[in-house]
Each structure stands twice: as structure tokens, then as C-alpha cells.
Amino acid sequence: CGVESMSRAPLVLSKANNAFDRAQQLVDTTMGARFTNPKISAAFGDDSMPQTADNIAADLGISRAQCDEFAARSQANYQAAKQAGYMAAQIVPIEVPQGRKKPAITISEDEHPRAGSTEQVLGGLRTLANDGVVTAGNASGLNDGASAIIVGSQAVGEKYSVAAKARILAGAVAGVEPRTMGLGPVPASQKALARAGLTLDQMDVIEVNEAFAVQVLGCLQLLGIDFNDSRVNANGGAIAVGHPLGASGARIIQNALAQLEAKQGRYALVTMCIGIGQGIAVVIERI
Template sequence: PLSVAGMTVNRFCGSSMQSVHIAAGMIATGAGDAFICAGVESMSRVPIGGFNPMPNPALYEKYPQAYMGMGETAENIAKKYKIDRVEQDAFALHSQHKAMDAHAKGLLKDEIVPIKTKHGMVDADGCLRPETTLEGLNSLKPAFDAKGSVTAGTSSPLTDGAAAVLVVSEEFAKKHKLPVLARIVSYAVSGCEPDLMGMGPVEATRKALERAGLKLKDMDVIELNEAFAAQSLGVIKALKADVKKINLDGGAIALGHPLGATGARIVGKAASLLARTKGKYALATQCIGGGQGIATILERV
């Protein structure tokens, strides 16, 4: 109905996860009891370099690293944390295998809303690459630095997509008999060096865990957005995270990273995985272009 208000949220890659945080905060202060938190991105419509490629001269002079390409920041992480090509290729292949396995078992169906188009029904992620092999990944040339290690195969593909989650108060859920997957325990955002923007999840995760009074080892499920294999491996190393808990059904390298939609997708995915695995706590976290990180901790209900 027209009486329902809406707003646009912009925190780059973390926009739709930020909308979840805003909804939780508004519910906590009595400013609402039901919010649809959605994100959408049509990256196929955006030209390389964006619509406004000219940086602010004053900002560029003082912070040139803020305008660094995302691929360059991934190369920086690979060099700083000594993440070689072998590790990156293996990580990307594992993401593809996990996603294909989940797809084959029908584990993704409940998370996908089929859409009918003039070209047919869209009811599966279009980025899955079942033909991916380690040999194929090894053969790819570096994409951002001729002497680097980050390739197209170890980067999240350009993707169109949308995602939405429903965030409500406990009272609203009970009144309307809604099936509840999880409750929001804590959330956080943190800044980091723009030229190492992929490490943003590290401090955001630490802040969210501290606010929740929990440790990373308490997390049963971790959804870490895979902007790049090098970036993901850097975060995993810095947090000393258990890789067996991370992206159980594959991540963005296999599924794609439609920037505005990813945050809602991985929060919803974390909640869905908690229900499926019967775990207690889940972490969803991602890096944000320009030098930030965002994190959400959930508890299964």
C-alpha cells in the first residue's frame, strides 16, 4: 500500500546488509515492527569504471588509494599476506565444487524465487561453472597486474541479481505466525585501509563478536563474501577462521556478487544454513569498496 514508506540505502557492497542493521535498530527503538530489506544490482548495465569515473580532485590528492581498483586491492592482500596463486586457485575451485554440489542436491531451491521472463524461467544462479578445473584455473592470466596472481577465475564474476530478507519484531512474528529462522544478535561496521579494503570483515567481525559476547569459535556457520579468493584467504588467515564452517554451499566466486544484493543474500543464507545444520550461531560478513567491512551475527530460534 502507498502508506508504507521506503528508503534507499547506500553503503556500496554492504548496502543491503546495512538495511538489515537499520531495520533491527528501528525495531529496537519502537520505530517499526516489519521491514523488507532488499538489494538489487544490474552490473551488466554499468560501464567499466562506473558512471562517474572522474574522482574528486581534492579527495584524490589526499587519498588516492580510495580510488584504487578492487582487483588491485586483492593483489595487495595477496602480497601482504603471502597468498600464492596455488592457494587462490584451490580456494576458487572449492567454492565452485560446493556450489555445484548444493545445486545438484536441490539445496538452493528454497532460497531462490523463480522469475518468468520473455526468455524463459529464471530459477537457478547463472554463474555456476561446472566445467571449472584446477588445470583451467592454472592456465588463466593475471587480470589486474601482469606479474600478479589474481585472475578472473579467482574473482567474483560480474552479476545481475537481487535478494531480500524480512526482518520483524518477535511480537510481529508471533502475531502473524511467521516461520522464524534466526534472530539478530549483534552487528557492526568498521573502516580499514582503502588499498586493503578486502580485509574490512576482520575488524567488523571482531566488533560484532565483542558486542555479542561471543568468540569466533562459537560460530557454527560463516558466510564470508568471496569478492576475491585472495581477499577471502586474507580474512580467514587474519581471523584464524575454521574453513570447514565457511560458505558451505559455495560463495560469490561461484554464485556471483551483485553488489547491492549480496549483503541480504548472505544474511538470509546464514539464517537458512543455521536452520538446515541445526547450528546455534552464524556470522555473515563482507568487505566494502573504499575501505570498510560489515558483519552480522545471528542465533537460530
């Protein structure tokens, strides 16, 4: 299971690096590296997460228009999946107390998705950097969330009469340059597929966590997957639903399983990037 409360991430004040140092920093701990060791910065850089995404755009020639097109598709796919009942089947409603004199509020839907997020609407947003492609509309949201899946042996499942939905065939992690940390899913996916003895063409479902639209497009480009491949994030992704860091891994595995069941598919590749320069991937088989 995983949980993240990004709305409650504190502001923290750095300690002095040396005697009489007055250059303390007040830092938002919501995302990204904090108080980077100067020697590490000198060796690997200290780009923020949006900067790493813009680096991918510059390196691979991915345009702002392509990013907005992908982001609009993520939002549209989420809304279609919601209407089809996919999301309700995966969400556990939570009651939030409002005090003694007010009734509790039941949260039964994701709050972050924005219906009507067209390419035209997204194209009107300002980029974070003057020469970049990342905007608030083609990046994942900062969210609170939790998710859980049960992983165990067949013997334990039989003991407690819990039927398995899928098996993990292989998994892998891989390191990449921190300046393009979002490309971590590429080598991780290649390693996981090789360990499973399978190819991308055999995957019925492909889930790539959407930290940034350009990051996903960069991974697809390097993996040789068409940007419009219908297997990729068919129910929308983190650009729509948000990316509460600790919860996203289990969420996208659940989403992949739901798609495999709906289309009676067999294999899924699930992968995500990790800040500072890593990727992780898992290949699952529906049973």
C-alpha cells in the same frame, strides 16, 4: 531487500574540471570509484578493486595457487549444494517475456556458476596484473540479481503469524585502509562478536562474501581461521554464484540460515567487505 543490474550499468562521461578542459573520461560504472577527487586520491590512493586484492596478496604472502584452490572449492561447494537442493529452496523462478510470438523463458537457476572449474582449469587463466594473483576465475562475477529477507520485531511476527527463523544478536561496521578494502570483514567481525559476547569457535557457520579469493583468504588469515575450515562458505560463494552488489548481503544471510537449519547449528557469522575501505558483519542465532 537488495537488487543490482550490473549488466545495465551505464558508461558515463566526466564533466570538465576547469575551463577549456579536454581531458574528460569515459568510465564504466559497473564497479569501483569513479571520478575520484584528486585530493582524495593523493591522500588514500585510487586503486581499483582488483588492485586492492593484489595488495592483500603482496602484504600477506598469499599465492596464486592458494587463490585458485579456494576458487575451485567455491565452485565445487556450490555444485554440491545445488545437487542437495539448497539453491532451489532459495531461488524464486522468474519469467522473462520474449515478445509476442515466443514463449517466456523461466529463469530458475543461477547462470554464473561454472561446473568443472578445477584448480588446473583456473590455473590456466591470465592474471589481470602481471605481478598479481587476481584472475577472472578467482574473483566474483559481475551479475544481475535480487534478494530479500524480512527483518522485524517478535511482536510484529506474532501479529501476522510469521514464525522467526533467527535473531540478530549483534552487528558492526568498521573502516580499513582503502588500498586493502577487502580486509574490512576482519575488524567488523571482531566488533560484532565482541558485542554478541561470543567467539569464532562458537560459530557453526561462517559466511564471508567472496569479492576475491585472496580477499577472503586474507580475512581468514588475520582472523586465525584455517583456509580449509569446513564452516566457511560451505555452499560456495560469490566466486561461483556472482556478486550483484546490492543483493549479496541478504543472499549470504539466507545461505547462512539454510546451513544452520540443515546442521541444527546455533550461531552464524556473516560478513562482507565494502569498496573504498569498509567491512560489515552480523552475528545471528537460529531459533
